[in-house]
Amino acid sequence: MDTMGIGEVGKGNKLIFDGAPWLVLEVNFVKPGKGNAFYKLRVINLLSGNTLEKTLRGGEKVELADVEDREMQYMYHDGTSFAFMDQTTFEQVSVSAKSIGDDKDFLLENMMLNVTLWNQEPIAIRLPNTVQVEVEYTEPAVKGDTQSRVLKPAKIKGTGGNVQVPIFVAIGDKITVNTQTREYSGRVSK
Numbered sequence: 695m696d697t698m699g700i701g702e703v704g705k706g707n708k709l710i711f712d713g714a715p716w717l718v719l720e721v722n723f724v725k726p727g728k729g730n731a732f733y734k735l736r737v738i739n740l741l742s743g744n745t746l747e748k749t750l751r752g753g754e755k756v757e758l759a760d761v762e763d764r765e766m767q768y769m770y771h772d773g774t775s776f777a778f779m780d781q782t783t784f785e786q787v788s789v790s791a792k793s794i795g796d797d798k799d800f801l802l803e804n805m806m807l808n809v810t811l812w813n814q815e816p817i818a819i820r821l822p823n824t825v826q827v828e829v830e831y832t833e834p835a836v837k838g839d840t841q842s843r844v845l846k847p848a849k850i851k852g853t854g855g856n857v858q859v860p861i862f863v864a865i866g867d868k869i870t871v872n873t874q875t876r877e878y879s880g881r882v883s884k
Contacts, residue, residue: 695757695758696757696758697756697757698755698756698758699754699756700750700752700753700754701733701752703718703735705721706718707758708758708761709737709757709758710756710757710758710759711748711756714739714740714741714742715739715740715759715812716737716740717738717740718736718737719736719737719738719745720735720736721733721734721735722734722735731752732750732751733749733751734748734749735747735750740759740812740817740818741817759812760812760813761811761812762810763809763811763820764808764811765806765808765809766779766807766808767779767781767806768802768803768804768805768807769786769803770803771791771798774790774791775790776789776791776794776801778807778809778816781806787811787816788816789809789816789818789819793816793818794818796876797821797873798853798855799850799853799854799855799857800825800827800850800855800871801821802825802827802852802853803852806822807819807820807821807822822873823872823873823874824870824871824872824873825871825873826868826869826870826882827852827853827868827871828850828851828866829848829849829850829851829863829864829866829867829869830849830852831848832846832847832848832849832859832863833847835864843860845858845860845861846858846860846863848869857871857877858877858878859878863878867881867882868881868882868884870882
């Protein structure tokens with residue numbers, strides 16, 4: 695169990711609070727006119743995604759979380775979990791569908807992405823900022839519907855996910871989607 699002084703903690707550190715791993719989003723040092731100085735941390739739980747503010751006194755020690763991000767290749771989905779393989783060790787890990795959530799809509803076979811491991815157990819994935827996908831189905835454009843920024847739903851080939859696209863996008867088009875906002879970014883040139 696590695697520890698560090700609260701004064702050494704910075705944005706991006708991964709710490710253990712209440713038996714769970716947390717990522718530090720922000721650190722503020724507060725020195726009131728009276729009383730002792732303290733640190734306010736804004737942290738996010740790597741298991742649940744909840745954020746919270748922690749207040750710690752100067753001089754306190756915090757436990758470092760054994761968390762690492764490893765680049766892995768997405769292999770397949772077996773109904774309850776998703777399999778990923780480390781390309782250097784060829785080790786395979788399974789991540790539960792609950793941990794992946796709606797990110798499954800953008801998981802394409804053989805895609806490279808980061809898998810977060812805590813105590814060597816996978817707890818989350820981090821998709822690339824954008825992905826290129828093919829439109830499996832979308833309604834054809836209605837003639838005369840030329841209003842700017844008219845959107846329609848499109849089904850992503852291979853994942854079944856949905857994304858809103860402009861009316862000119864057709865079945866078979868390859869598009870770029872921002873995975874953070876789940877929004878259409880553009881068409882891929884052929």
